Amino acid sequence: LHQVIVIGHEKGHGEEFRNGGSAKPWGNEKALRYMRVAETEGIPIHFYIFTPGAYPIEDYPGAAQQIARNLYFMSKLKVPTVAFISEGGSGGAEAIGLADIRLMASRGYYSVISPEGAAAIEGKLKEGERPSRELLEFCARQLKITAEDNLRLGTIDRIVPEPPLGARRYDYQFFKRLRYEMIRATDEVILRTKSLKAFRSYALKRKSEEENPPDEFDIYVRWELSEVEIEKLLDLRSKKYRGMSRHVLGLSKRCLKDYFEKTQDVGLRLYHDLRYGLLKQGQRVIQRMIEDLSGEGAAFLKQLTEPIKSAYDLLASKPRRTRAKVVAEETALIDLPELYVSPLALEDRTVTCPNAETHGCPDIWVPDLYGEFCGVCPNCGYHFPLEYQWYLSNIFDAKSVKEFNEDIEAGNPLGFEGYDKKLALAKKRTGRNSGIITFQARIGGISLICAMLIADFRQGTVGVAEGEKFIQACDRARITKRPFLAFVHTTGGIRIHEGTLGVVQMPRCTMAVREYIDAGGLYLVVYDNNSYAGPVASFLGCSPYQFAIRSTRIGFAGPRVIRETTGEDVPPDYHSAENALRRGHIQGIWDRRELRKKLYEAFLSMGGKNLYYR
Incomplete structure (x- = not known):
């Protein structure tokens, strides 16, 4: 019996609080909270992505900021993760989408933007104007949003076949297949970190070729990782995402230049590790030792000389004078010579500050604004681009x-x-x-x-x-x-x-x-x-x-x-x-x-x- 934590979007019809699967910032924060629970308990996570996108509000913790926190944490999450994408809407999908293996429904979509949104941008439509059917279909084709498209692009790992009209609530055979694929994917992630894995990996590969999934698994993989295996898991995840999409840049064609750059990187790493790592670490140890000895010596001498000094001051009856400390000014930041003049400063006209009505800002002469004033209104501080x-x-x-x-x-x-x-x-x-x-x-x-x-x-x-x-x-x-x-x-x-x-x-x-x-x-x-x-x-x-x-x-x-x-x-x-x-x-x-x-x-x-x- 395996344990797993399930995190996914709820997409019910008619339930207002679900927003059609669009998670609010606190919904994504809830997902992060249970990722931490899974990491603490060492339990794999299954993500089910079914969202048109995140709900765009700035209230704390913030739509963008919370997705960023989720991605940052998931990048080094110390448990195996598997994601299944049915409806993958851009950043909302990524909030729980950084997984070791990413599966996708054959009738689902995964896209940077909805076809409607892309059509509005491509057609330069005004607000409230609806795109034509032809433009919508054009954008849907060009965006490459289908499972087959994403598999070819390398943004997903495998496709889970659905019925011809897509999976419905009572398609038990599909959900049986999905359960099998999620468990198999988790086994694969675990086995990649193991040293003894050859026969089990081969058996899993053969089972993937079967049309009908078995009711029970006859291959047992313990879903627990040692510290060494966790390090390998994180390393494999890093390589997976770092390598994603690089093939379209044609970097492999620059063989000689790539070899030179890699050699240069190795040289830089060795040089800086030696200079600022090994040598500087030793220098810091010696410096700390000297500072500790100096501080102990000063404290010991002060205990000996303080009574004698106090008696002398009393007998001499001279007021104690404190010497003024002079702090040297930082000379590192000196004013730079004017090297760049904005082309906007060459126009002989005036502009009105956007805050003129509320702050009473006078019109500003453009050469002054983009020259001496650095694009800043001298009255209210508004910053022009x-x-x-x-x-x-x-x-x-x-x-x-x-x-x-x-x-x-x-x-x-x-x-x-x-x-x-x-x-x-x-x-x-x-x-x-x-x-x-x-x-x-x-x-x-x-x-x-x-x-x-x-x-x-x-x-x-x-x-x-x-x-x-x-x-x-x-x-x-x-x-x-x-x-x-x-x-x-x-x-x-x-x-x-x-x-x-x-x-x-x-x-x-x-x-x-x-x-x-x-x-x-x-x-x-x-x-x-x-x-x-x-x-x-x-x-x-x-x-x-x-x-x-x-x-x-x-x-x-x-x-x-x-x-x-x-x-x-x-x-x-x-x-x-x-x-x-x-x-x-x-x-x-x-x-x-x-x-x-x-x-x-x-x-x-x-x-x-x-x-x-x-």
Whole structure:
């Protein structure tokens, strides 16, 4: 008899509290709570995914933030996990979808967005306007949402056959098959971690070829793992998700370059482990010993000399003078020369601040606003959007920005009709190959690794290329023991034209972040302008240190999506940085003009002893 914890979506018709399977933030928090129970008791988990998507509200714990917490925890969950997808709606499915084996119903769907949502974007429809049937069918085909599509893309592991019209409540033969497949998948996950497994693995493989599942299993696999087996389980899970979707990038074709980069990574790892690991650890031990001896000696001498000193002061009758302590000023942060001038500053006109009616702000001359004022209203502090080039030139030390992985470029892995032209236009207009820039830089002499999502390239949306670049930047920060900064100039979510290959970047990147933080890294996220959807609900929202530039908007879904999903309107400031701070989603709001200083202070005061400069 095996024990298992079951976590899944309830999708009843007519039950209002179930929201048609759309879990609210506290529903996903409940799922996380029982994942912890399963880990404590060492019980495997079976996830049943049947949701059109998460319910888009920002109330604590927050739709995006709770999905990010779930993914972060599931990436290193110390028990076997198996997921079955019937209806997989984007981030809502990922909230309980990071599993060791992912099964899918043959008549189900798994998608980055609903065909209706994709049609509204592709057709540029106004709010309330309904897409045509032809456009809906076009988007449904292009998104590759079926079980066969996802199996071919590698986002699921196996398909569970359903009746021709899909499974119904009384299809007992289907549920018998499903039970068999879930148990078999759990056995497979367990056996992968075992050293003695050859005959049982072969027997399980032969049983999978049978049309009718047996009533009882004649192969026994104990669902318990030792510490060594748990480590292997986590390693296999990491490799599974890190390898997911990489095949579409064509990285295997760069054999010589890949070999050189792997050799370089091994060299970097050995160098930094030796310099900042072994040698620095020994240095710290000696330093602590010297400090302890010095402190003990000073305390002992003070006990001996204090009575003599007190008697002398009494006899001499001289007032005790305290010497003023002079604290040296930090000279690391010096003002940078103006290296970048915004093109907006060249326009001879005035603009009106959005807060003019409520705060009485006068019109601002554009050359002053985008020059001396750094895009900030001098009266109320409203932050106008600025180009990402401004940050590259004014936040990091001069000539310290060195990009890497520029050759990894965004593509059209689904063959989405008409998308190649849009992608080529974005590349030509921006001179970039993807929506993310990864680079090494310095702030006040402190070396760091940065991944910057930029608005200019497809609104900073994340696809396979962006996910791969983020993961490699995260790995470089881990190897070199550098702090890792994710600067979100803007992100519009997961790129819908890449389908579920884009969706799986959520667990992939979160896995890399978890491994970086577990290795002792310092991961900071700074939001600017607009930050929404999948990235916030995964590898950005799981950071322990999240900050926003003033006037930023942060959320899971935009106001239009919320209105169309919930039927309720939201106030204009619903996604404001101030409200995100009140809800506990971020830890602070920074002024753009002080961003360089704030980051420098954060690198000095946050993070553990594993950073190279500690």
